[in-house]
Amino acid sequence: xxxxxxxLAQINTRLGVPEANLETHLARIREAKGAGADLLVFPELSxxxxxxxxxxxxxxxxxxxxxxxxxxxxxxxxxxDIVVGFVEEGPRHRFYIADAYLAGxxxxxVHRKVYLPTYGLFDEGRFFAWxxxxxxxxxxxxxxxxxICEDFWHASPPYLLWLDGADMLLFxxxxxxxxxxxxxxxxSARWVEHINRAYASLFTVFVAHANRVGYEDGLHFWGGSTxxxxxxxxxxxxxxxxxxxxxxxxxxxxxxxVRARLPLLRDERTALVQRExxxxxxxxxRLR
Amino acid sequence: xxxxxxxxxxxxxxxxLTGFIRSEIGRIGLKRAVVGLSGGVDxxxxxxxxxxxxxxxxxxxxxxxxxxxxxxxxxxxxMVIDATGVRSLTADITEMVEPYFARFPEMDKRRRGNMxxxxxxxxLYDQSAAFGGLVVGTSNKTEILLGYSTLYGDSAYAxxxxxDLYKTQVWQLSEAVGVPEVIIKKAPTADLWAGxxxxxxxxxxxxxxxxxxxxxxxxxxxxxxxxxxxxxxAFVQAVVRRMRRNHFKRLMPPIAKLSNRTxxxxxxxxxxxxx
Numbered sequence: 001x002x003x004x005x006x007x008l009a010q011i012n013t014r015l016g017v018p019e020a021n022l023e024t025h026l027a028r029i030r031e032a033k034g035a036g037a038d039l040l041v042f043p044e045l046s047x048x049x050x051x052x053x054x055x056x057x058x059x060x061x062x063x064x065x066x067x068x069x070x071x072x073x074x075x076x077x078x079x080x081d082i083v084v085g086f087v088e089e090g091p092r093h094r095f096y097i098a099d100a101y102l103a104g105x106x107x108x109x110v111h112r113k114v115y116l117p118t119y120g121l122f123d124e125g126r127f128f129a130w131x132x133x134x135x136x137x138x139x140x141x142x143x144x145x146x147x148i149c150e151d152f153w154h155a156s157p158p159y160l161l162w163l164d165g166a167d168m169l170l171f172x173x174x175x176x177x178x179x180x181x182x183x184x185x186x187x188s189a190r191w192v193e194h195i196n197r198a199y200a201s202l203f204t205v206f207v208a209h210a211n212r213v214g215y216e217d218g219l220h221f222w223g224g225s226t227x228x229x230x231x232x233x234x235x236x237x238x239x240x241x242x243x244x245x246x247x248x249x250x251x252x253x254x255x256x257x258v259r260a261r262l263p264l265l266r267d268e269r270t271a272l273v274q275r276e277x278x279x280x281x282x283x284x285x286r287l288r
Numbered sequence: 289x290x291x292x293x294x295x296x297x298x299x300x301x302x303x304x305l306t307g308f309i310r311s312e313i314g315r316i317g318l319k320r321a322v323v324g325l326s327g328g329v330d331x332x333x334x335x336x337x338x339x340x341x342x343x344x345x346x347x348x349x350x351x352x353x354x355x356x357x358x359x360x361x362x363x364x365x366x367m368v369i370d371a372t373g374v375r376s377l378t379a380d381i382t383e384m385v386e387p388y389f390a391r392f393p394e395m396d397k398r399r400r401g402n403m404x405x406x407x408x409x410x411x412l413y414d415q416s417a418a419f420g421g422l423v424v425g426t427s428n429k430t431e432i433l434l435g436y437s438t439l440y441g442d443s444a445y446a447x448x449x450x451x452d453l454y455k456t457q458v459w460q461l462s463e464a465v466g467v468p469e470v471i472i473k474k475a476p477t478a479d480l481w482a483g484x485x486x487x488x489x490x491x492x493x494x495x496x497x498x499x500x501x502x503x504x505x506x507x508x509x510x511x512x513x514x515x516x517x518x519x520x521x522a523f524v525q526a527v528v529r530r531m532r533r534n535h536f537k538r539l540m541p542p543i544a545k546l547s548n549r550t551x552x553x554x555x556x557x558x559x560x561x562x563x
Binding site: 016054 | 307
C-alpha cells in the first residue's frame with residue numbers, strides 16, 4: 001500500500017477522567033473512519049490528561065483486550081489504525097507514560113516514554129518510571145517508530161528508530177506553551193516545529209506530530225500538530241489553540257524519490273557510529 | 289547591558305489569556321466572572337480580557353470606592369465599563385470599614401489600606417456568589433514578585449490572567465485590547481490614601497524594576513551579575529530583598545507535617561482535577 005491517509009486528532013482532555021476521554025476518542029475515530037483515514041494519531045496522555053501528579057496510579061491501565069478502556073479502542077482499531085496516549089501500569093506496578101499502536105483489534109506496539117522531563121515546570125520523574133527501549137515496529141503501512149514529547153527533544157531516539165528501520169516517525173505531545181516574546185509563535189512551539197522539520201530532513205522520513213490543546217490550571221497546550229514529508233516539507237498543520245481533526249495523504253513512494261536524490265540513509269556510517277560511541281562511552285568523563 | 293526586550297506579541301497573548309479565562313471558568317461549570325475595577329490599568333486589562341473571553345453580559349465589574357478615593361479612579365473605572373459593555377455595580381466600602389477604624393483610632397495608613405483591600409475582597413467574593421462567577425485577579429508579575437499587594441486582599445482571586453505579564457507588558461497589551469489611553473498613561477496607584485503612587489512608595493519605577501526582574505527571574509542572572517551589567521547596587525538589593533521577604537504572599541501557608549500524606553507536600557492534584 002503506497003498511499004494512505006494519516007489523521008491527527010488534536011484534542012483537549014479531561015484531567016484524570018479516562019472514561020470521558022475515551023468517548024472523545026471513539027467520536028474522533030468514527031469521524032476519521034467516515035473521512036477515509038487509515039491511521040489516526042492522538043496526543044500524549046490523550047486518555048488521561050497531562051499534569052496527573054497523584055492521579056497517575058488511579059488512571060493507569062493495561063493495553064489488553066480485557067481492559068475496559070482498551071476493549072472498545074481495540075474494537076475501534078478494526079479498519080483504522082490508532083495511536084493513543086495513556087498511563088500504563090506494568091506487571092510489577094510501575095507506571096509509565098505510554099503510547100499504544102492499535103490495529104486490527106490487536107496491540108501492535110507500546111512505547112514507554114524514555115525521557116521524563118523533571119525540571120522547570122515538569123515533574124514527570126517524580127510520578128513515572130522511565131521506559132528503557134526505543135524500537136521500530138511493522139505496520140500495514142511499513143515500519144514506524146513512536147516517541148513521546150521529551151523523547152524527541154533528544155536526538156538519539158529518532159536516530160535509533162531511523163536505524164531500526166522506521167520510515168515514519170509518530171510523535172505525540174502534551175506540550176505546555178512557554179516563551180512569549182514579540183514573535184508570532186511561542187518559543188516552545190517554534191522549537192518543536194524546527195526539530196520536527198529537521199528530523200524529517202535529516203532522516204528522510206515522514207514525521208507526524210500530534211499535540212494537544214486546552215488548559216490545565218495555568219498551563220496552555222498549543223496544538224499546531226504537523227505532518228512533514230521526507231524532504232522536510234510541511235504537508236499539513238492543524239491550527240494553534242483549538243481542537244482539530246486534520247487529514248493528509250502520505251505517498252510512501254516519496255521515500256524512493258527523496259532517497260534517490262539524497263542518499264543519507266545509504267551513506268550513514270553505522271559501524272563508525274558504534275565504534276566511536278563505544279570509545280566515547282568508555283571514557284565516562286566525556287559526558288560530565 | 290544585555291539586550292532586554294519585554295515586547296510581547298499581543299495577538300498571541302490575547303488568544304492564550306482569553307482562552308485561559310474561558311477554559312478555567314467553563315470547566316467547573318460556570319460561565320461568568322467578577323472583576324474589581326479600581327480605575328487602574330491592571331484591573332482594566334483583566335476586565336477587557338474577561339469581557340472578550342466570556343461576553344460582556346457574563347462579566348460583573350464592581351467599583352468599590354472609599355470616601356477618600358479619587359473621583360478620577362471612579363470615572364476611569366466607568367470608562368472601562370462603558371467601553372466593554374460589562375455589567376456593573378458600585379459598592380462603597382466606607383460604611384464597612386469606618387466603624388472598625390473608629391474602634392481603633394490609632395490605625396496607621398498601612399493598616400487602614402490593608403483593611404480596605406480586604407473589605408474589597410469580601411465584597412468581590414460575596415458578589416461572585418450572587419452573580420455565579422469566579423473572581424478574576426488583577427495582579428501583574430511585577431507586583432506579585434515585589435510582594436506589592438495585600439495578603440487576602442487584592443491578592444485573593446480564583447484565577448489570574450495577567451500574573452505572568454510585567455507591568456510594562458500590561459501597558460502594551462492594554463493598548464492592544466483598547467483600554468482607554470488615559471488609564472494606561474496615568475501614574476499607577478493603589479489609591480489607598482490621597483496622592484499615593486506605587487512608584488513613589490516603592491522608590492523606583494516599574495520600567496526599571498521590570499528590566500531588572502526580567503534578568504533576575506526570567507534570565508536567571510545573579511544580583512551581582514545585574515550590578516555588573518550596570519544596575520544600581522542599592523536598587524538591585526532593594527528589589528531582591530522585597531522579592532525574598534514577600535515570598536510568603538505567593539505561597540499557601542505551610543502545614544506542619546505529621547501523617548504520611550499531607551496537604552501541600554504529598555497530596556498533589558491540580559485545581560482542575562476531574563474537570
